[in-house]
Amino acid sequence: MRRIVGLDSVFERRPLRVVALGALGAALAWAIVTTNIMPHVAERAPGVALLLASDNPNVVFGVVDRKINPDSAAESAAIVAPPAMSRSARDRLRRRAQSALLRSPLDARGLRILGQLAPEESAAADFMELAARHSLNEYRAHHWLLQKRLSEGRYAEALLSADIVLRTRPQLMPFIAPYLERMAEDRTASIALERMLARNPPWRERFLTHLPSIVSDVRAPLRLMLALKNTAHPAGAESQRRYFEFLFERRVYDFAYYAWRQLLPPERAQNEATLYNGDFAFPPSGSPFDWLLRSGAGARIDIASASEDSRALRIDYGPGRVAPHVAMQFIKLPAGAYRMAGRYRGEIAGRRGPRWRVACVNANGSIGESEMGMGRIRDWRHFEFEFIVPDKDCAMQSARLELDARSPSEWIVAGEISYADLKIEPIGEGAPSATVGGPSGAQ
Template sequence: MAKSQPQAADAWISYDGRLSAVHAAALIAANDVTAAERAEAGTLSRTALRHDPTAVSAAATLGVVTLAQNDTATARHLLAYAQMLSRRNVQTQLWSIEDAVRRGDIPGALHWYDIALRTKPELSEMLYPVLAQASRDPTIRAALVRTLAGKPPWADSYVGFAAGQKDDPLSTAALFAGLRARGVAIPPAAQVSVINVLLNGGNVGEAWRYYAAIRPGATRTQARDPDFTALLETPSLFDWMPVNDGNVSASIQRTSDGGAFAFSAPASIGGTVLQQVQLLAAGTYRLSGHSEGIAQDARALPYWTLTCRTDGSELGRVGVPNSAQADGNFTGSLTVPANCPVQTLTLFVQPSDAIGGTSGQIDRVVLAPAR
């Protein structure tokens, strides 16, 4: 009965300190605790500890009651005693965090965060948002990096949570940069999430700097991975991103020569199949490449477009002829204006009337400044 009717259970077996402790804790569990309830909880807790000095809940409850009476020294003594008995009492863990924060003890607060999350991982729902908010402070973020670098069991879980936060991606990027500097491996999905959130939020420079840090040799002066050799499981917006909408099939595949982008679509179906975000400076660029397996009527041939990411305006288009023409090679020019700092290079497949629909491969595509 202790869980559902703690008062009745305590009344039936009043000499059991554990039941008295549960009864006392229940009295102060509500948000609107009265002074009388708080006093009764204190009396019950003292009785519980006399009957059973190992009643953790009683020590924690008495500590909270004493704290409400502004006797901080005694409260800390009681809660420290509860911590000594067990590290699984949620009330004690949360108070220890709050007390460390109140005293400006950042390492201490993170120490108790660590203990709480190790012993009760479900507390992450409550603690992660608070920790993410606090880590916007550079001093706290630096201390958090040191804690996570120690690889506690909850490190990967928190990194995944932080990567999905969209309200302050700059802080998340700084956190991840600090972790990388300490040799901590960030999961690819988390890295990509930060890059995409930064880019979609208008933090273009920060997004590129983070991307360049995890993709050595990346350049913003031309399209990246022209031969499709990266074969990334979790590409970012700066990488080649195949687009599958349920009707069109698109994927980057390994070949004997490295890699190739393959696509197929049923009859009368078309759409975007491949994209990569660019940061090209104003000027004229040459788009060239090579295809295999494309055989369509002229009005159903694929084509490349370069669009301005801010307003979607098209900056140019380069058609992809049938692969039997010019040995599968294609080329064309595109112009980037000065008022368009971010662009998207897209391969578009047009609907085909052929019974088998349309399919083919692109095994090379180069977008670079015109010579």
């Protein structure tokens, strides 16, 4: 074996080279351990990591960071003062971080740590500014600067900090949104916020969707959306839908309707007393004052072509048992008498068929309903029914189409039916000549 390998001869001829190569290999191995492995060891055993690699800046910064930010592994955006500790303990951490920074002077995390441990705000601000300049990923530094700049009224600079955090850490929206919400409710700060949102940063729709859940002034989201209305990037359908849901949850129906009217494109504005988009000329926007289509298993609701130049609401059923489904729209009619009318055709096989109902929101029963769509209707057939909106407890109404099933066996249905040219019109003062379904349960 020795003859094949030749270890003895090599060692005898070049002993110093063998020793040097062995020492170099050991040094390289130790460097790999201290550089790549020790930072991970510091997360679980900081004492061991410091004992073995006290001169490694990454290890030192990792240990100090975990002491002053116990939640650092969770990447939350909370920037808080170090946990309760004596001044001497804080000074020891600061000196250790300063020593490590001398060996790695451009380390953004080290600069931010010294900013958090700085005894004075002016020194903290200097370190945080340096950390933010050296790394976009130092979200704690950018978050600290966001707070400071916002408190000083430097709104445009505060928004730059918020923009960086939300681009690099999208999951921190719940922490950053409250600062943006404060700006949205401040008339001066909101100008800077509107300019930022008009540039359509990638986090904008998430913020507008999140905003209603934290806002204290229900008008603030509307102001932002109106500011974006005539820009190249108006507020999206999802953020508007969430805003209207929020207003409905608060039961501020009058303001919800006002907000919807304000956000409507000019070409879609209609008379307030009619059913919106009753000819289905526009795709449903998701607004509660537009068509809300909720299909169910075995019942598919869609907008389809009725002729070359018109469209209709269509429901395809079964065959077999179908799940609950609805096509509906919220409407806001003043007290008085009205008539809902339209056309329908199709073929329904079952014990019950679909029926239109108008009801007061947050009240039991309907104030008017149509005949059921049953059997085979090949040609378009006119339908209408009249109803009275009472002057109390009926500030908002709904018009909804759903299968008029009353028992499990009546959910078994097959076929299809279409409705077109729907409208609601006032019919003058007083009670209508006939109110199908009657006003029972309106209160």
